[in-house]
Amino acid sequence: MTRSTTKNHFELFDLPVQFCIDPDRLNQQFRKVQSEVHPDRFAAASGAERLKSMQLATLANEAYQTLKNPTSRARYLLQLQGIDTQEDSNTAMPGDFLMLQMEWREAMEEATDAHDIDALERLLTEMRKSSSQFQQDLQQQLDENRAYEQASGTVRKLSFIDKVQADIEQAISKLEDA
Amino acid sequence: MALLQIAEPGMSAAPHQHKLAVGIDLGTTNSLVATVRSGMSTVLHDEEGHALLPSVVRYLPDGSVEVGYSAQSQQSQDPHNTIVSVKRFMGRGLKDVADIAQLPYKFVDTPGMLQIQTRAGKKSPVEVSAEILKVLKQRAEKALGGELTGAVITVPAYFDDAQRQATKDAARLAGLTVLRLLNEPTAAAVAYGLDNASEGVYVIYDMGGGTFDVSILRLSKGVFEVLATNGDSALGGDDFDRRIFCWILEQAKLPPINPEDTRLLLTKSREAKEWLTDHAEARITSILKSGDLVDLTLTSAKLKELTQHLIAKTLNPTRKALRDASLAVEDVKGIVMVGGATRMPQVRHAVAEFFGQDPLTNLDPDKVVALGAAIQANVLAGNRSENDLLLLDIIPLSLGLETMGGLTERVIPRNSTLPIARAQDFTTFKDGQTAMSIHVVQGERELVSDCRSLARFELRGIPPMAAGAARIRVTFQVDADGLLSVTAREQTSGVESHITVKPSYGLSEDEIADMLQSSFNAAESDKHARALQEARVDAERLLEAITYALKQDGELLSETERKQIKANMEQLRNLMETGNSHAIHDAVEALNHATEEFAAKRMDASVRKALAGQKLNSLEL
Numbered sequence: 001m002t003r004s005t006t007k008n009h010f011e012l013f014d015l016p017v018q019f020c021i022d023p024d025r026l027n028q029q030f031r032k033v034q035s036e037v038h039p040d041r042f043a044a045a046s047g048a049e050r051l052k053s054m055q056l057a058t059l060a061n062e063a064y065q066t067l068k069n070p071t072s073r074a075r076y077l078l079q080l081q082g083i084d085t086q087e088d089s090n091t092a093m094p095g096d097f098l099m100l101q102m103e104w105r106e107a108m109e110e111a112t113d114a115h116d117i118d119a120l121e122r123l124l125t126e127m128r129k130s131s132s133q134f135q136q137d138l139q140q141q142l143d144e145n146r147a148y149e150q151a152s153g154t155v156r157k158l159s160f161i162d163k164v165q166a167d168i169e170q171a172i173s174k175l176e177d178a
Numbered sequence: 179m180a181l182l183q184i185a186e187p188g189m190s191a192a193p194h195q196h197k198l199a200v201g202i203d204l205g206t207t208n209s210l211v212a213t214v215r216s217g218m219s220t221v222l223h224d225e226e227g228h229a230l231l232p233s234v235v236r237y238l239p240d241g242s243v244e245v246g247y248s249a250q251s252q253q254s255q256d257p258h259n260t261i262v263s264v265k266r267f268m269g270r271g272l273k274d275v276a277d278i279a280q281l282p283y284k285f286v287d288t289p290g291m292l293q294i295q296t297r298a299g300k301k302s303p304v305e306v307s308a309e310i311l312k313v314l315k316q317r318a319e320k321a322l323g324g325e326l327t328g329a330v331i332t333v334p335a336y337f338d339d340a341q342r343q344a345t346k347d348a349a350r351l352a353g354l355t356v357l358r359l360l361n362e363p364t365a366a367a368v369a370y371g372l373d374n375a376s377e378g379v380y381v382i383y384d385m386g387g388g389t390f391d392v393s394i395l396r397l398s399k400g401v402f403e404v405l406a407t408n409g410d411s412a413l414g415g416d417d418f419d420r421r422i423f424c425w426i427l428e429q430a431k432l433p434p435i436n437p438e439d440t441r442l443l444l445t446k447s448r449e450a451k452e453w454l455t456d457h458a459e460a461r462i463t464s465i466l467k468s469g470d471l472v473d474l475t476l477t478s479a480k481l482k483e484l485t486q487h488l489i490a491k492t493l494n495p496t497r498k499a500l501r502d503a504s505l506a507v508e509d510v511k512g513i514v515m516v517g518g519a520t521r522m523p524q525v526r527h528a529v530a531e532f533f534g535q536d537p538l539t540n541l542d543p544d545k546v547v548a549l550g551a552a553i554q555a556n557v558l559a560g561n562r563s564e565n566d567l568l569l570l571d572i573i574p575l576s577l578g579l580e581t582m583g584g585l586t587e588r589v590i591p592r593n594s595t596l597p598i599a600r601a602q603d604f605t606t607f608k609d610g611q612t613a614m615s616i617h618v619v620q621g622e623r624e625l626v627s628d629c630r631s632l633a634r635f636e637l638r639g640i641p642p643m644a645a646g647a648a649r650i651r652v653t654f655q656v657d658a659d660g661l662l663s664v665t666a667r668e669q670t671s672g673v674e675s676h677i678t679v680k681p682s683y684g685l686s687e688d689e690i691a692d693m694l695q696s697s698f699n700a701a702e703s704d705k706h707a708r709a710l711q712e713a714r715v716d717a718e719r720l721l722e723a724i725t726y727a728l729k730q731d732g733e734l735l736s737e738t739e740r741k742q743i744k745a746n747m748e749q750l751r752n753l754m755e756t757g758n759s760h761a762i763h764d765a766v767e768a769l770n771h772a773t774e775e776f777a778a779k780r781m782d783a784s785v786r787k788a789l790a791g792q793k794l795n796s797l798e799l
Contacts, residue, residue: 014789036784039658043558046723047770049777
């Protein structure tokens with residue numbers, strides 16, 4: 001209906017459509033957009049304006065979350081290229097990554113069984129390192145080489161790491177409660 | 179705080195008329211009302227000069243209702259009919275209240291939310307809370323000399339959808355227009371942040387009478403962004419009282435005691451706890467109805483020992499919130515203490531030790547929430563403020579749907595910034611299936627049975643198809659109050675059916691309408707008169723808002739579009755003269771519809787200007 005709803009997430013915040021973004025600028029632009037469209041700005045406005053404000057504020061939140069997280073940002077860029085990252089269907093991983101996966105899972109289970117929160121924290125740090133390595137790969141694959149198939153593979157790896165990280169955080173949280 | 183004043187489209191409908199708006203802290207132990215007067219947020223006092231209104235409601239034999247200090251003074255004489263800490267029961271069923279046996283009330287187990295049997299009949303926690311809100315409303319209208327435009331009411335950040343809805347219902351029952359439900363820690367941050375022009379990451383540690391909340395916020399140039407929140411909606415100062423109470427029973431070797439004595443000793447426990455804030459020991463003396471004598475001395479060291487585990491219980495949610503925000507203790511610039519229970523020295527010490535810095539306590543922990551709520555109310559009511567602030571709050575608990583095997587499918591994760599919408603697609607399980615049942619839950623656990631059930635509804639009229647062919651899209655929308663509505667829609671080959679559920683707990687729309695009805699006096703009791711009044715107020719508000727919008731941004735419209743809107747406005751003005759509330763309502767809808775495109779254009783224009791770095795204040799000042 002209006003231009004703002006058909007803009008992509010990058011355009012909404014007036015950012016270049018690429019993987020490498022300046023997080024400070026994203027934060028700033030997000031706040032600027034919310035300052036204009038948030039429902040709090042329209043508490044006394046007409047019903048049409050309140051509805052539109054809710055829709056735009058919802059969209060701004062969605063766009064911000066998508067762009068803030070590197071995995072979802074890459075997935076979204078690929079989507080804009082018409083490429084499905086197939087995270088649910090394509091589970092084939094290269095052999096070396098498969099080995100890493102198994103090591104991480106084992107380390108997590110051992111540390112959880114031993115109630116060793118410090119070991120879990122160390123594991124998280126290690127995974128963050130791999131994660132940032134893959135993010136550098138993505139920058140090359142997406143922004144420089146336009147190697148979208150390769151980038152899809154990297155997104156699948158990052159997506160796996162995100163899931164294990166969430167599991168580890170959950171495990172830490174459970175141990176703290178016990 | 180040096181902030182640009184930005185002209186807010188639609189906010190300044192009547193530039194010269196100051197709207198009367200208040201912030202209400204509806205607390206477990208005490209409630210307060212505050213407002214912004216001459217640019218300053220101030221707590222409003224009662225005739226005797228009290229700022230606090232004890233959240234105590236007593237139903238008297240003559241049918242009247244007492245709220246506050248007078249009710250509080252009678253609580254041990256009349257425990258069954260004097261409701262204390264009712265907030266703990268809001269949106270809660272009987273099985274949710276852990277210490278039911280220790281409480282002096284006659285509970286009634288009703289679906290959704292429990293009720294309390296009093297001499298005035300069965301009372302829902304919503305009704306009891308409404309009594310407190312009515313008193314605060316009266317206090318404010320008297321002090322401000324007019325009817326209130328609306329109120330911001332604070333809730334613990336960790337309140338779930340049921341508890342929020344119950345709070346909103348209570349406000350409605352008290353005749354208040356709710357501008358916004360605001361999370362207590364966020365309100366405290368507003369009061370604190372605006373006073374101190376702070377920037378950076380702040381932790382709000384909020385322990386009230388019955389709830390504990392911890393929130394992590396990033397403050398930057400007037401934007402308050404909540405990053406994560408956690409807490410325990412059944413942990414607070416009351417639990418410290420109960421620890422002392424149990425210790426008294428143990429020490430004095432008392433047999434099981436009656437409700438009057440229970441209430442008496444709980445009060446003595448609270449007094450001892452408060453005394454120990456500034457003293458090393460407290461003497462607890464009392465003669466019970468049973469004739470037993472209590473005479474004990476409680477030292478602060480003993481209190482610390484008795485309540486250590488309660489304080490430890492607040493640090494786990496704190497850790498989780500930090501982790502959810504991906505922050506470490508070192509990233510925190512300051513810790514703001516909120517709630518009366520944070521006066522306890524042992525609480526302050528534990529927090530200082532955890533964060534490696536002394537918490538900030540320069541604002542009165544009892545008042546800071548109401549003061550912040552008043553600032554937000556002032557902004558929402560459309561009064562200009564020099565401190566142009568924006569609150570970006572989050573949903574504290576994940577929302578999901580029940581799937582096969584009683585498992586939860588998470589649709590909206592906790593700590594998502596509001597407002598938020600998410601959709602999930604489902605399909606049919608059997609050939610020719612024409613209905614599907616949808617169960618909405620809130621919580622972090624995998625099993626549906628461990629989460630809170632919010633709503634169940636059925637989507638009917640699905641055209642018969644082969645299993646797996648139907649596409650049913652379930653959309654969750656959580657608004658800026660943190661309240662949820664769910665829409666389910668079957669979308670194949672042009673056939674659609676559609677249902678929106680607004681969960682209401684314990685109370686149906688009809689029940690609320692009936693309660694409202696009976697609480698108004700005879701002159702106002704005519705349903706039609708009330709409906710007409712409401713429709714006219716709505717219409718006036720809309721006309722005012724659109725007139726202002728046309729004046730500001732009329733050039734965004736073509737001549738034809740402007741004429742169409744003006745024609746709709748004229749039609750509405752004409753209808754307002756008639757006594758037909760339905761016709762007015764329909765015309766309001768039509769006008770809203772006619773201005774949708776205009777609304778979109780205005781917002782688009784303002785976003786473009788903001789991103790281009792143009793200052794809008796030049797238009798206004």
